[in-house]
Amino acid sequence: MSLPVPPGPQYADKQFYINRGYHQIPKLRLSMDRIVKETVGLRPFRPSGPRIEAEQLGSKTIVHNYGHGGSGWSLSWGTGNMARNLVMATPERKIALLGCGTVGIATARLLQESGCEVTIYTKDVPPNVTSNLATGTWSPASRVCDPAVAKPEFRGVWEDATRYSFRRFQFLLGLNDIACWTDEYSVRNEVPTASEHSAGGEVYEIPGLIPERVRLGKKEHPFAADFVTRRSNLMFNIPSYLHYHLQDFLAFGGKVKIHEIKKLEDIDALPEKVVVNCMGLGAKPIFNDDELIPVSGQLSCLIPQSDIQYKLSTEGANFIARKDGIYLGSNGIVGNWDTTPSKEQTEKVVGILQEVMKNMRG
Template sequence: MDRRHFLYAAGLGSVAMTSGCVPSARKSQPPVFQVPRLRLSRDRIVKETVGLRPFRASGPRIEKEMLGNKTIVHNYGHGGSGWSLSWGTGHLARELVLVTGVKKVALLGSGTVGLATARLLQEKGCEVTIYTKDLPPNVTSSLATGTWSPASRVCDPKVATAAFRQQWEAATRYSFRTFQFLLGMNDIAAWVDEYNVSHQPPTGQSDPSLGGEVFHLDGLVPERQTLSRRQHPFGAPYVTWRSNMMFNIPSYLHYQLSTFMMLGGKLTIREIKTLEDIDALPETCVVNCMGLGAKAIFNDEELTPVSGQLACLIPQSEVTYKLNVPGANIISRKDGIYLGGNGLVGNWDTTPKREYTEKWVDVIQQVMNEMRHA
């Protein structure tokens, strides 16, 4: 037997000898989620803020009206969904602008809705000037939690029409597609783990008055999964998990404003208080993204604030998740870990209340105390 045939025969023999020793495939085990503990104490709170969400029971106002010889395109009143819907409602507002044929456009407001709308107008060749009283971080958009929540306080479902639901769905899908192109860009948007933890069985329904989602679209973010006791370290018996999007607000707003300016956008610091102020602007087409500022100017009796307090903990590099428990929630961002859990309808007071912060610290600390050690 020559060397080639010997090696071939030896190889077949090896296969024959070992084939009976291959272990059978094991049944796949469910994933186990590693959840780092939060270092939580009241002396780690470095900032407390109160933001005012612009809520309209019928939903955001996205429509066109005439003011003398000026065209006003409204895009405001998103409740707790402004960050998530900003690109989608901006796209709807842009369509209303484009039919006018006007290329020089004034835009009121420099929050997340205004900046996204301005960027979208630039994509179609419009020359945009933003008129704003303040710049980030001195805007309401800087005081949000920054998670994908396109139906959070977006409307009162009891009065929302089928037409609004269709508009909301179109805006939600457009926004979601746009955010996918922003992922990976200096962490201005990212996917994170989100846990719901409770000692009581879930009802399957969100409470809109507490900021819960009033609508849902399948096929965007993954559906929530119920975890078994073996899959998580929490002490509570009812735990769900999903992946969700999160926005690092300071870097996101800086990116939006910088890009707007780089593309030739103009910025004027000017407070708009009356219709006469709008009429005095040189542009004949004006996009109103003022949020609550639109209430007095346009006599919008439906527009009302929903205040939400946040307390900021020192960042913890290993904590990158969102946690919802009855009475409180946290979300970890690059600039800090934010605690929240309230929404006061009709409240204009932006003074933080220490008792809210202390309550959230106690609630979350109890969850941390109940977590099992790895």
């Protein structure tokens, strides 16, 4: 990327210290003893992209909405809207919805908005869902497909879902900080390729949807790195977000039943004729989806630090400040079903970020 270095601060910079001569950013206090939680979540990845389609199985219409890889938070409203349209094409308004992660909850709310009576049947509810183990950033193209496998028309589907989701997130701003804008720094010594800016190997982009990255001059940042960019990005405070929307779902008359689907016959036994499948990775054994595979991602959670309100990514590590903690991560191991956190991985990420902080001015 060949962004020109601007001559100096481009706006009134309240963190610019005249006596020091550079823009100051608070330093992350980082040590192994400040880590209070480690998790490994399994991204539900399909090389051809998420499955959003209707299928007739016996007497039931199944509307699939699963397999969002590393972008399920970001795309939840967009693919939820597509699933809703498929449901609304049927005459049924009493709907069963399988799964209570971010995709299921968003889809359920949209169905309610269209006048449906929705019952969620699910093995687990938050916090015991993969969605609770995510970073929580706007990343609609992160591990969403393998472009070598996805059909050309998937790009249009992705773009529609992304635009719909983005608009929807604007309505969530200011609601107890469940979604908000944050500064995101990329700190590198080499000029990264577009996909290296984030860990998710983004293949698609919609220019102009969020502000572009701006390359910072030496006086505009305190990092000891040659190539530093900043942009504003959306982030989600995951526990309060899931809680908020689940409460909304219940307030609008939705029902949640703890009910594990073990085989197709269990779906057949449900009273509703239309069933929306938002089971994430759980859809694999029920619908024999060979394509669906896990891409594991480990996160380590630090005690919150009130002055740290930004996101930072560098070669091999990143962190994001959420209300419930500062999350360090995250890697992606394709095909890995093991959800045991690796101490080695935690130490690696902590080591990389400690080095960035140690070399920061201030």
